[in-house]
Amino acid sequence: xxxYERSVxxxxxxxxxxxxxxxxxxxxxEAMEDFxxxxxxxxxxxxxxxxxxxxxxALETQFIAPLRHGDAFEVQLExxxxxxxxxxxxxxxxxxxxxxxxxxxTVVVTDLEALKSADMPNDVRELCQHHQVGT
Amino acid sequence: xxxYERSVxxxxxxxxxxxxxxxxxxxxxEAMEDFxxxxxxxxxxxxxxxxxxxxxxALETQFIAPLRHGDAFEVQLExxxxxxxxxxxxxxxxxxxxxxxxxxxTVVVTDLEALKSADMPNDVRELCQHHQVGT
Amino acid sequence: xxxYERSVxxxxxxxxxxxxxxxxxxxxxEAMEDFxxxxxxxxxxxxxxxxxxxxxxALETQFIAPLRHGDAFEVQLExxxxxxxxxxxxxxxxxxxxxxxxxxxTVVVTDLEALKSADMPNDVRELCQHHQVGT
Amino acid sequence: xxxYERSVxxxxxxxxxxxxxxxxxxxxxEAMEDFxxxxxxxxxxxxxxxxxxxxxxALETQFIAPLRHGDAFEVQLExxxxxxxxxxxxxxxxxxxxxxxxxxxTVVVTDLEALKSADMPNDVRELCQHHQVGT
Numbered sequence: 308x309x310x311y312e313r314s315v316x317x318x319x320x321x322x323x324x325x326x327x328x329x330x331x332x333x334x335x336x337e338a339m340e341d342f343x344x345x346x347x348x349x350x351x352x353x354x355x356x357x358x359x360x361x362x363x364x365a366l367e368t369q370f371i372a373p374l375r376h377g378d379a380f381e382v383q384l385e386x387x388x389x390x391x392x393x394x395x396x397x398x399x400x401x402x403x404x405x406x407x408x409x410x411x412x413t414v415v416v417t418d419l420e421a422l423k424s425a426d427m428p429n430d431v432r433e434l435c436q437h438h439q440v441g442t
Numbered sequence: 443x444x445x446y447e448r449s450v451x452x453x454x455x456x457x458x459x460x461x462x463x464x465x466x467x468x469x470x471x472e473a474m475e476d477f478x479x480x481x482x483x484x485x486x487x488x489x490x491x492x493x494x495x496x497x498x499x500a501l502e503t504q505f506i507a508p509l510r511h512g513d514a515f516e517v518q519l520e521x522x523x524x525x526x527x528x529x530x531x532x533x534x535x536x537x538x539x540x541x542x543x544x545x546x547x548t549v550v551v552t553d554l555e556a557l558k559s560a561d562m563p564n565d566v567r568e569l570c571q572h573h574q575v576g577t
Numbered sequence: 578x579x580x581y582e583r584s585v586x587x588x589x590x591x592x593x594x595x596x597x598x599x600x601x602x603x604x605x606x607e608a609m610e611d612f613x614x615x616x617x618x619x620x621x622x623x624x625x626x627x628x629x630x631x632x633x634x635a636l637e638t639q640f641i642a643p644l645r646h647g648d649a650f651e652v653q654l655e656x657x658x659x660x661x662x663x664x665x666x667x668x669x670x671x672x673x674x675x676x677x678x679x680x681x682x683t684v685v686v687t688d689l690e691a692l693k694s695a696d697m698p699n700d701v702r703e704l705c706q707h708h709q710v711g712t
Numbered sequence: 713x714x715x716y717e718r719s720v721x722x723x724x725x726x727x728x729x730x731x732x733x734x735x736x737x738x739x740x741x742e743a744m745e746d747f748x749x750x751x752x753x754x755x756x757x758x759x760x761x762x763x764x765x766x767x768x769x770a771l772e773t774q775f776i777a778p779l780r781h782g783d784a785f786e787v788q789l790e791x792x793x794x795x796x797x798x799x800x801x802x803x804x805x806x807x808x809x810x811x812x813x814x815x816x817x818t819v820v821v822t823d824l825e826a827l828k829s830a831d832m833p834n835d836v837r838e839l840c841q842h843h844q845v846g847t
Contacts, residue, residue, distance in 0.1 A: 317745055317755065318597040318738065322486065322646035323495040323554050327588040329471070332464035333723065340722055350722065351457065351782020360458040366503040373497065373557065376592035377756020419458050422508065452610055452620065453603065453732040457781035462723040468588065475587055485587065486647020511727035512621020592756065593765040593824050599737035606734070621727065630728040636773040643767065643827065689728050692778065 309384040309438055311338035315374050326374040331408050332366070335398045338382045342438070346430055359425060361394070361414040372407045374400070380407065386439045392416050392424045394435055444519040444573055446473035450509050461509040466543050467501070470533045473517045477573070481565055494560060496529070496549040507542045509535070515542065521574045527551050527559045529570055579654040579708055581608035585644050596644040601678050602636070605668045608652040612708070616700055629695060631664070631684040642677045644670070650677065656709045662686050662694045664705055714789040714843055716743035720779050731779040736813050737771070740803045743787045747843070751835055764830060766799070766819040777812045779805070785812065791844045797821050797829045799840055 311334075321327040339361075343350040353359050374380060381401045388395040393415045400407040418425040446469075456462040474496075478485040488494050509515060516536045523530035528550045535542040553560040581604075591597040609631075613620040623629050644650060651671045658665040663685045670678040688695040716739075726732040744766075748755040758764050779785060786806045793800040798820045805812040823830040 314754075314756075316742060317593075317759070318591045318599075318741065320592050321588045322489050322590050322594065323497070323587075324592065324594075325495075325497060327468075327471075328498040328501070329464040329467035329588075332467065333462075336462075336464070336723065337721060349719075349782055351719075351780075354457050354722070355781060360460075362458070362460060362505065362508065363463040364505050366463070366501065366505075368501040370497065370499050370501075375756075376760060377754055449619075449621075451607060452624070452728075453606065453726045453734075455727050456723045457725050457729065458722075459727065459729075464723075471588065472586060484584075484647055486584075486645075489587070490646060510621075511625060512619055592759050593767070595765075595767060597738075597741075598768045598771070599734040599741070602734035602737065603732075606732075624727050630730075632728070632730060632775065632778065633733040634775050636733070636771065636775075638771040640767065640769050640771075 309338065309342045311341055311382040311384065312379070314379045315376050317376055320376050324375060326378075328370060331368070331370070331400065331410065334382060334400075335384075335410050335412065338384045338398060339396065342384055343431075343434070345434055353428075353431070354419070357428070358419050359428065360417045360419045362417055363412055364393075364415050365413040367411045369409045370407070371409070372402070372405050374402060374407055378402055384438075386435045387411070389427070389432060389435045389439060392427055394427075444473070444477045446476055446517040446519065447514070449514045450511050452511055455511050459510060461513075463505060466503070466505070466535065466545065469517060469535075470519075470545050470547065473519045473533060474531065477519055478566075478569070480569055488563075488566070489554070492563070493554050494563065495552045495554045497552055498547055499528075499550050500548040502546045504544045505542070506544070507537070507540050509537060509542055513537055519573075521570045522546070524562070524567060524570045524574060527562055529562075579608070579612045581611055581652040581654065582649070584649045585646050587646055590646050594645060596648075598640060601638070601640070601670065601680065604652060604670075605654075605680050605682065608654045608668060609666065612654055613701075613704070615704055623698075623701070624689070627698070628689050629698065630687045630689045632687055633682055634663075634685050635683040637681045639679045640677070641679070642672070642675050644672060644677055648672055654708075656705045657681070659697075659702060659705045659709060662697055664697075714743070714747045716746055716787040716789065717784070719784045720781050722781060725781050729780060731783075733775060736773070736775070736805065736815065739787060739805075740789075740815050740817065743789045743803060744801065747789055748836075748839070750839055758833075758836070759824070762833070763824050764833065765822045765824045767822055768817055769798075769820050770818040772816045774814045775812070776814070777807070777810050779807060779812055783807055789843075791840045792816070794832070794837060794840045794844060797832055799832075 340350045383399040398410040475485045518534040533545040610620045653669040668680040745755045788804040803815040
């Protein structure tokens with residue numbers, strides 16, 4: 308499991324005073340970007356250097372409890388499945404013991420020039436397998 | 443069906459040059475906000491005036507084709523189900539004939555002070571039933 | 578003068594309930610993007626097609642009155658000066674008769690590959706001169 | 713001087729591949745929010761607990777060099793002046809030795825209920841004076 312911690316920022320809430328729901332997904336991507344920071348060149352090296360992206364193709368989310376400005380939370384990222392060209396990831400938002408949201412996401416390794424799926428590079432596979440659930 | 447049209451803006455793409463996936467959901471909410479603009483006082487009147495919100499509790503999304511800066515698209519919002527205190531909505535992103543993304547969302551009428559579910563106001567129900575699928 | 582009208586969206590306010598100040602500048606850019614929509618290929622054609630950008634190099638802003646969720650406003654964009662390679666633009670945010678914010682911006686025509694300034698294309702110059710203050 | 717460090721995220725660049733200019737100001741506010749994290753209750757405690765905000769009333773910015781996805785930078789926040797009800801802050805974006813942007817900002821202590829200026833609380837004043845330039 309990979310853990311990403313921070314607090315809800317001033318501008319991330321909406322007019323109802325709650326973390327705007329698409330911002331949960333922005334934060335998931337932040338966690339993923341940090342997770343891939345362990346690659347040589349980081350996530351930016353993958354995108355800009357190697358021309359590979361990991362676009363999201365499917366998403367399933369439950370929002371259980373709201374978060375407000377200043378609330379500290381932890382995102383628990385887990386790699387559920389490593390395919391030949393795709394990954395299944397899950398993210399749990401915890402405010403202390405309270406589960407606030409749960410996200411399941413499928414991303415596909417993509418050649419950004421051709422916009423076609425591509426084989427997963429070895430270093431991406433190894434990093435993901437290293438954090439895979441049940442390993 | 444309610445239709446919401448615009449183009450991908452300069453800042454809505456990511457470093458891969460594609461509409462950043464949480465922005466699809468930001469745009470869904472824009473469409474929903476415009477849809478509820480038909481209420482007296484609009485969506486802001488519901489939130490700020492009546493203290494009621496419609497937070498998203500569940501989300502299911504498929505991303506089928508990417509959108510790039512400048513791409514014109516239409517969001518087709520449909521009300522799938524009107525419950526006592528909840529709504530099921532769907533959104534389809536069309537770039538011409540190409541389906542780019544499909545979103546299904548459940549929102550719950552919520553008293554923003556108590557952060558508890560509340561009965562759906564009549565005007566919200568009537569507007570939604572008016573746009574309900576199959577009617 | 579070029580006019581751009583809309584309302585403050587649900588997610589554009591901050592935890593203080595006011596339009597988050599960087600969002601004024603996001604909206605200025607929206608107005609500018611729409612203004613350049615009159616070019617063949619639009620603003621995206623300039624960026625993606627011709628490899629030219631108009632990055633902001635200087636900004637001066639006064640915030641006079643806040644905007645809240647649902648507030649309708651008009652942005653009044655004016656071209657103050659057209660240089661060989663740069664533009665000076667101003668933006669006034671009006672909520673009815675109330676001036677809410679005033680922005681002055683300098684942008685430089687930039688070759689995005691070389692990241693160097695470039696001569697202003699004729700169609701950009703003509704569009705800007707057409708909307709220039711005092712003409 | 714207060715230092716805030718991070719890298720440009722995947723979604724913070726625009727279609728030109730450069731940090732979208734309003735995001736410099738979003739990041740300034742992040743730095744300011746972290747700076748005020750030293751208050752009891754943090755910045756959120758000021759806003760939500762005490763009903764006081766620090767809205768920006770004036771802004772002056774020079775953009776000198778662009779930032780791209782993955783670029784690491786440091787924001788150097790300095791308190792230039794502490795008034796009875798206002799603060800002047802400056803922010804310098806450094807990528808290594810390269811100055812990328814410079815921001816000067818005036819914020820006013822504001823009673824968020826009345827939307828009127830208010831006297832600066834002692835703990836805010838003390839924190840600011842502690843970080844003031846030349847002290």
